[in-house]
Amino acid sequence: EDKVVQSPLSLVVHEGDTVTLNCSYEVTNFRSLLWYKQEKKAPTFLFMLTSSGIEKKSGRLSSILDKKELSSILNITATQTGDSAIYLCAVGDSSYKLIFGSGTRLLVRP
Amino acid sequence: DTAVSQTPKYLVTQMGNDKSIKCEQNLGHDTMYWYKQDSKKFLKIMFSYNNKELIINETVPNRFSPKSPDKAHLNLHINSLELGDSAVYFCASSQDGVSYEQYFGPGTRLTVT
Numbered sequence: 001e002d003k004v005v006q007s008p009l010s011l012v013v014h015e016g017d018t019v020t021l022n023c024s025y026e027v028t029n030f031r032s033l034l035w036y037k038q039e040k041k042a043p044t045f046l047f048m049l050t051s052s053g054i055e056k057k058s059g060r061l062s063s064i065l066d067k068k069e070l071s072s073i074l075n076i077t078a079t080q081t082g083d084s085a086i087y088l089c090a091v092g093d094s095s096y097k098l099i100f101g102s103g104t105r106l107l108v109r110p
Numbered sequence: 111d112t113a114v115s116q117t118p119k120y121l122v123t124q125m126g127n128d129k130s131i132k133c134e135q136n137l138g139h140d141t142m143y144w145y146k147q148d149s150k151k152f153l154k155i156m157f158s159y160n161n162k163e164l165i166i167n168e169t170v171p172n173r174f175s176p177k178s179p180d181k182a183h184l185n186l187h188i189n190s191l192e193l194g195d196s197a198v199y200f201c202a203s204s205q206d207g208v209s210y211e212q213y214f215g216p217g218t219r220l221t222v223t
Contacts, residue, residue: 032210042114042200042214043153086151092210097166100153 002027006089006101014109017079021104023089024071032092033065033072038103039085046074046087079108113137114215116201122221123191130187131218133201141165142184143202143212144176153200159184160207191222 007022023033032050036043047056049065049072056063060077076083086103093099114135123129135142143166144156158166159178173189184201201215 034210036214041216045211045213048211088151088153090153095166096208096210097155097158098153098210098212099155103151 002091002093002099004089004091004099004101006087006104008104009102010105010107012107012109013079015080017108018075018077019079019106021074021076021087021089021106022071023073023101024069025089025091025099026070027091027093027099029094030067030070030091031094031096034090034092034098035063035072035074036088036090037085038088043088076106079106081108081110084108114201114203114213116199116215116218118218119216120219120221122223124223125191125193127191128187128189129191129220130185131199131201131220133184133186133215135182135201135203135213135215137203137213139203139213140181140206141204141209142178142181143204144184144186145200145202145214147198147200147217149197157184157186158207165207188220191220193222196220196222 004025034048035046047063054065063074065072088103089101090098141160143158147153157176162178175187178184198217202212204212
């Protein structure tokens with residue numbers, strides 16, 4: 001069965017720290033890997049990584065896809081309290097279905 | 111303007127009842143989805159419609175029936191509600207059936223007592 005595993009489950013840091021969130025996957029027909037940020041309500045899209053785009057960066061957030069290791073990391077530098085959220089990793093398969101991990105809950109303390 | 115909206119936001123009902131959740135998107139997307147997020151925060155796909163046609167139908171009890179009157183709307187009807195149906199239900203949309211980037215609604219928290 002296809003699965004996506006995220007670690008750590010939760011993380012508490014102080015403002016200014018750098019964090020690395022991990023995502024590993026076992027998906028038969030991998031096509032893409034996506035990161036979402038979920039605050040109180042809807043998950044919001046952050047990045048999509050594919051074989052043709054294995055590294056993305058937006059401001060303090062960056063992500064890398066390692067297809068050999070079947071994994072991805074999401075880095076957040078100089079964290080702020082507004083970064084507190086659940087970060088979801090999802091893998092898209094050949095039927096355009098997304099398989100989600102259970103998320104990493106990040107808490108950034110002032 | 112809200113891109114993907116759902117009603118109601120909260121729904122508390124008793125076992126055995128029938129309820130519906132509505133979803134609308136104003137993004138002009140062709141494809142819409144229903145997800146269930148359980149207490150462990152796993153988001154699992156339930157259904158997907160592309161231009162009113164069902165394209166993804168995961169292993170979901172047949173008490174759950176989606177209906178898409180047009181490509182901007184996807185409703186979820188649930189018959190004979192059970193305790194295990196308690197969860198947050200998210201609607202999402204994407205440009206078309208071959209896009210991975212999905213936009214989510216705010217969710218409907220369903221509590222079955």
